[in-house]
Amino acid sequence: MNPLPTKGSASGAVSAPGAPRPVTPVALLADTLARLAGRSDLPPDVVAELSAAAELASGVDGYAGRCTTPESPALRELAARTAEHDWRGRGGGVALEQEMLSGHVEGQLLKTLLRALRARRVLEIGMFTGYSALAMAEELPDDGVVVACELDPDVAAFARERFSASPHGRKVDVRVGPALDTLAGLVGGEPFDLVFVDADKAGYTEYLAVVLDGGLLAPHGLVCVDNTLMQGKTYLPGARDAVGAAVDRFNRHVAQRPDVAQVLVPVRDGLTLIRRVTPGTGEP
Numbered sequence: 055m056n057p058l059p060t061k062g063s064a065s066g067a068v069s070a071p072g073a074p075r076p077v078t079p080v081a082l083l084a085d086t087l088a089r090l091a092g093r094s095d096l097p098p099d100v101v102a103e104l105s106a107a108a109e110l111a112s113g114v115d116g117y118a119g120r121c122t123t124p125e126s127p128a129l130r131e132l133a134a135r136t137a138e139h140d141w142r143g144r145g146g147g148v149a150l151e152q153e154m155l156s157g158h159v160e161g162q163l164l165k166t167l168l169r170a171l172r173a174r175r176v177l178e179i180g181m182f183t184g185y186s187a188l189a190m191a192e193e194l195p196d197d198g199v200v201v202a203c204e205l206d207p208d209v210a211a212f213a214r215e216r217f218s219a220s221p222h223g224r225k226v227d228v229r230v231g232p233a234l235d236t237l238a239g240l241v242g243g244e245p246f247d248l249v250f251v252d253a254d255k256a257g258y259t260e261y262l263a264v265v266l267d268g269g270l271l272a273p274h275g276l277v278c279v280d281n282t283l284m285q286g287k288t289y290l291p292g293a294r295d296a297v298g299a300a301v302d303r304f305n306r307h308v309a310q311r312p313d314v315a316q317v318l319v320p321v322r323d324g325l326t327l328i329r330r331v332t333p334g335t336g337e338p
């Protein structure tokens with residue numbers, strides 16, 4: 055298990071409440087360009103180009119959000135409470151921070167995938183305050199379920215409180231403890247239509263192995279794996295750290311598995327969609 059924040063900083067430091075830090079390649083790019091554009095020692099034409107480039111990059115997320123179906127009031131409230139909560143100073147356990155929350159556009163993408171799959175059963179590995187779990191629950195039929203794995207009991211309690219404020223919250227079945235233990239107990243049961251992997255990055259390869267080889271994925275199912283760009287630390291040798299190296303190893307492992315086809319969608323910090331194929335032919 056890797057205890058470092060997953061959608062957060064390279065340092066692993068926990069953040070103060072307030073505006074979220076940039077934690078995606080595009081947001082980091084926008085931040086750097088804006089900083090350079092503010093330098094007084096650069097020629098005006100360079101500053102003008104840097105400003106234009108900063109606006110180009112910083113506009114992506116906002117524009118995508120404005121062009122995406124709005125989130126429900128319950129999800130908006132959950133995101134707001136996550137942002138205003140002070141995640142510092144928690145003793146032991148996993149370092150948590152508001153930037154871990156996937157958010158509006160990714161939540162809507164997951165919902166769209168669930169609808170396309172006509173999904174009823176979802177498995178989430180890494181729940182945090184429950185944004186993606188509740189977003190997915192909203193899309194499921196009345197008899198649908200999101201089995202959501204979370205290691206940290208405090209953040210699980212936070213999420214449960216938000217679930218109780220939504221009529222869809224009852225579809226989320228929270229399992230507190232190491233995800234691998236929870237998965238072991240699910241093997242042999244009814245498989246899942248969609249599995250969202252979003253916990254400790256060092257565990258990704260093992261999670262995928264249990265999901266695929268343990269029969270947890272329905273034949274038509276989809277595995278969605280978050281943070282597969284990992285702020286560029288996967289592909290920038292100079293920025294590589296332990297988490298970036300773990301995600302890059304995972305990405306290479308997926309690319310080499312003959313029984314899956316995958317696409318890395320560069321939304322937010324990268325979301326890889328993985329489906330089963332027949333080895334050799336690549337057919338369904």
Ligand SMILES: C[S@@+](CC[C@H](N)C(=O)[O-])C[C@H]1O[C@@H](n2cnc3c(N)ncnc32)[C@H](O)[C@@H]1O
Pocket residue numbers: 055060061148150154155156157179180181182183184185186187203204205206209231232233234252253254257
């Ligand atoms: C990136 S956050 C999940 C964000 C959430 N899916 C969302 O979109 O809002 C990762 C979560 O995984 C949890 N986690 C880390 N290691 C875990 C493990 N071994 N088993 C279960 N949960 C784990 C962390 O406590 C954290 O809450």
